[in-house]
Each structure stands twice: as C-alpha cells, then as structure tokens.
Amino acid sequence: MEYTIFGESHGPAVGVTLTGVPSGLELDMAGLERELSRRAGGRSPLSTARREEDRVEVLSGLFQGRTTGTPLTLVIRNADRRSGDYERLKDLPRPSHGDYAGWVRYGGFGDYRGGGHFSGRLTAPLTAAGAVAKQLLALRGVWVGAHIASIAGIFDAGLDAVRGQRDLLEAAAAKEFPVLDDGAGERMRQAILEARAQGDSVGGSIQCAVGGLPAGMGAPDLDENAEGIFARHLFAVPAVKGLEFGAGFGLCAMRGSQANDPFRMEEGRVRTLTNHAGGINGGITNGMPVVFTAALRPTPSIAREQDTVDLSSGENARLSVRGRHDPCIVHRAVPVIEAAAALAACQLLRL
Secondary structure, eight states: OEEEEEEOTTSSEEEEEEESOOTTOBOOHHHHHHHHHHHOOSSSTTSOSOOOOOOEEEEESEETTEEOSSOEEEEEEOOOOOGGGGGGGGTSOOTTSSHHHHHHHTTTOSOOGGGGGGSGGGHHHHHHHHHHHHHHHHTTTOEEEEEEEEETTEEOOOOOTTTOOHHHHHHHHTSSSOOSOHHHHHHHHHHHHHHHHTTOOOOEEEEEEEEOOOTTOBOSSTTTOHHHHHHHHHTTSTTEEEEEETTGGGGGGSOHHHHOOOEEEETTEEEESOOTTTTEETTEEOSSOEEEEEEEOOOSOOSSOEEEEETTTTEEEEEOOOSOOOSOOHHHHHHHHHHHHHHHHHHHTTO
C-alpha cells in the first residue's frame, strides 16, 4: 500500500490517495475522524488558533462502506484560512523552515501561504491514511500506540519495551495531552506556555510501539530493511529530525553484555528478556514490539525577530513571523507518528 499526499495549507483542501488498499475492508469513517481529532489545533493555548473541522470525504475507492481495491482518495477541506498573514513570506523565508529549500527546488513557483505543501496541515491527510492502515493492521492483530517522550528537556515515564504496554498507550491516546505521567505532562505544558509568552517555541520527542508484528518481516538489504522502512515513513513527517530504535544512542555507552537481548522460550515462542534492539535485528523483525523514539524540532515559525534574506532584492533582512502557529507541535504529532508507523507496518506485512 502506497500513498500520495496532495494539497496546500491555504488551498481549498488537502488529501491523500492510497493505492494497493486491499478490497473488502469495512472502513470505519468515525474511526478516521477520531484520529484526526487527536491532532487538531484550535482547542487550547498550547497549539495554533487555526480551527478546522477535518471532516473526511471519500472521492474514490469505497462502495457501500467497503474498499473496492482501486485507489482510495480521501479529502479534507480547508476552511479557517487567513492567507494575508503570510504575504511577507513570499520573499522572506523562515529560518529552518522548508520555505527557502522549496523556493529553490520549485523555481519560486510554490504556494507560500501558510507554508503551502510544506505545512504541518499536510499531516492531516497523513493521519487519515494512517487510520486506514491501523484498521488493516487490526485484522492481523497488530497495534500501534505512542506517547510524548519529552518536551523542552522534560521527560515522561518510559515504556516497558519488552511488553509494549498497549493499555498505557491506549489510556494516553484518550487524553488531550498524551503522556503516561500527568505530573510530567503539566511541567511540559508550562514550558510550552512560557515559550509562547516569549514569542518562541519548543521541541521534543515521541516514543512509539508497534505490537503484534511477527518475526521475520523485512530483510537486510536496502529496499526491505525494517528500520529503513520505518525511517522512510517517519522522516516524511515535518519536523522529525532524529530517530532511534530501542535503546538507540544509549547503546553507545553500553558494553555488549549490557546491550544484548538474551533469548528465552515463552509459551512455545522465542522471546527476549530485554528489548534494547527495539524489536529489529539485522533489518528483520524478531517478534518483540518494535519500539522507537522520534525527535521533533521546535516550530520554525516564531514571533521573535530572526535573521533571513530578501529573495527579491538579494539583501539581508529581518523577520518576525505573523499568523497562527504552534509553540510546540509534539503533542499534536503523536497520532501523526502513529500513522507513519502504521503505514510502515503495512509495508512490512505487504498489505
């Protein structure tokens, strides 16, 4: 199953076309919109004031409630647009945003309003695509869950990587602020509000677990490496700048005797006592939960004045970004990371 996302932040709509969707899936539209509601903004001072209804329209690939096997196209209309806020960005690219790179790549013809195709708004159709993937995975007994791992250097409780702790992740998903430790979550909230008051933003990380994947999925080569497949999907999420599986960079400080995951038999299955590898060995799943952490950078669109260049005059310039922007996108990105992981899992299972 492959997908193509289309649309711009301030265009009439954003959407996604999925090809290779198996026929006969009874699509739970309410389930799709529940996933979208988890990433929605406009509901608290912790996120952008832009408020979209995010109702999903199906243009093709669904008949009498079931997928037909032909391309499935989902559309989400844009309604709450204030394009005038972005007029200055036509010539003044935001530092660390996709503005300048996109301007070069597309010869200056890109839609600069709200970031165009580079906007976080495009994570809405990605979330919808991931919701379809989750419904397919559920038929195979595979589940995906995530929580905020950190924001502004404040850390949530971590998962038991051996068990995956689906119950805790489902409980976190039901919260407005998806953490395991509500005390840590409150400290994170305060850090976000403090950054917002200073015209700034903060980043963080998200820990995700994929449970139920059988051993033997993937391959050591370039195209089918399990870690590479997850990375391909996850780095398509705006703001993701780092990725580690299992203990990740923590392995650098361990000895082999500490880093290795000893095998044992459990109810007739091969399991490991620990899961420092994050459920993948040699590019192939080993039957343990696939556990990874994705790092998300602070939002580039901030009110504080920054150095930039004027692309029309070729001179140095200063920029203070106007408009409605998130002081932190990490809490809204949790269902987006789950969506990318679900799409990766479908690719591994060849769904």
